[in-house]
Structures are given as C-alpha cells and as structure tokens.
C-alpha cells in the first residue's frame with residue numbers, strides 16, 4: 001500500500017470520526033481508485049455509506065481481501081440483525097383470572113376478564129368466562145323452586161290417563177301401532193304445553209329432565225292400572241307410546 005493511499009485512508013478516518021461523512025467518503029473512494037485492494041479503505045467506507053446494501057458490499061470486499069477480518073464479520077452480523085424484520089407485535093400476554101399461573105391471550109367478551117382455555121366457554125357470540133355464562137343462564141332460566149314439582153305433577157297426572165287409554169284404544173284398531181307414531185307426538189306435545197303453562201312459562205334448566213321422567217312414570221302407572229283393572233296389556237302400542245312420549249317431552253321442554 002503506497003504512502004498516498006495510506007494518507008487518504010488516514011484522512012478519511014479522521015473525517016469520519018468527526019462526522020464528516022461526505023469528506024470521509026471522498027478520501028476513501030480516492031484511496032480505492034488508486035488501490036482497489038486497500039481493505040482498510042473498504043472498511044472505512046463501510047462506516048460512511050448510508051444504505052445497508054452499500055455497507056454489505058464494503059464488508060464483503062474486505063472479506064474477499066482479508067478472509068476472517070473480524071471487523072467486517074462483526075459488521076455483517078450487525079447488518080443481519082438490523083435486517084431481521086421486527087417480530088409482529090406479540091399479543092399481550094395475560095394470566096387467567098382463575099389460574100394466575102396460566103398464560104393466555106383470551107378475554108371474556110362480556111366482562112373482559114382474562115381467561116385460559118379451560119375457563120373459556122365458546123358461545124355463539126364468542127369466548128366467555130364461566131361466571132358470565134352462569135349469570136346469563138340464571139337470567140334465562142328463571143324457574144322458581146316450586147316449578148319443578150308442579151310441572152312434574154301435571155305431567156304425571158296427564159300421563160297416567162294418556163298412558164292407560166291411548167295404547168289400549170289403538171291396540172284395538174287394525175294397524176293401531178302405526179297410528180301411535182302419528183298420535184303420540186301431538187298428544188305428548190299437548191302435555192308439555194300444559195306443564196309449561198302450569199308454571200307460568202318460566203324456564204327451568206332441568207325441566208326437560210324432571211318432566212320427561214314424570215311422563216315415563218305416569219305412563220307406566222297408567223298401563224299398570226289398566227292391566228289391574230281390565231286385565232289387558234297392549235305392550236306394543238304402549239312401548240311405542242312411552243318412547244315417543246319421553247322424547248317429545250324432553251324436546252319440547254328444553
């Protein structure tokens with residue numbers, strides 16, 4: 001490396017140190033015009049060019065000339081870090097309100113409380129916490145304490161009559177069992193409606209269950225009474241009746 005090139009590089013460094021980039025750049029470029037293989041000039045130039053592409057090209061030239069040059073390697077590594085896109089804004093990490101050690105990104109869309117996957121209930125309107133779901137259900141299921149026994153008693157009473165007479169009457173008709181399929185759903189639906197009216201149309205979460213149990217019990221009592229009093233057991237029509245009766249009650253009162 002000749003004296004002139006050395007001097008240009010020295011002046012370039014001096015200019016770069018005081019922030020005179022343009023001045024520094026002129027010196028380094030002049031040095032490289034005289035000696036394109038002056039690694040120190042490429043290294044100096046890398047510090048005063050603006051674009052990452054230019055910097056990278058400078059570091060690359062240094063490494064071509066001096067493989068393993070630590071400054072150039074560090075410079076390239078630095079450029080790589082700069083160019084890695086910043087990770088997309090990570091969702092805020094929350095901790096479940098019920099499980100303080102469980103991280104989550106979900107919130108209840110009603111009360112905004114953070115909830116983990118275990119605590120989240122997926123509803124048609126989004127994720128909700130169990131407390132909000134329970135609260136809304138309590139609002140929806142407005143049955144009072146006596147509603148369950150009242151609805152059950154009405155169903156039981158009516159089912160005794162229907163269970164005794166409908167299968168018996170139909171068993172006396174040709175193809176009566178077939179008629180059971182058409183007659184039972186509207187009759188059982190009528191009983192469900194009577195039970196509903198008896199409790200002022202209030203909704204109970206388990207009305208469907210207690211009422212259909214009462215319906216089955218009533219039907220069985222009805223057929224037993226019939227058997228004891230008249231001595232007939234229309235088991236086929238009764239079987240069809242009791243299955244359809246229970247399913248109709250549970251569907252209509254859900």
Ligand SMILES: [Zn+2]
Nearest residue numbers: 108111129132
């Ligand atoms: Zn909630």
Ligand SMILES: [Zn+2]
Nearest residue numbers: 096099116119
């Ligand atoms: Zn939780």
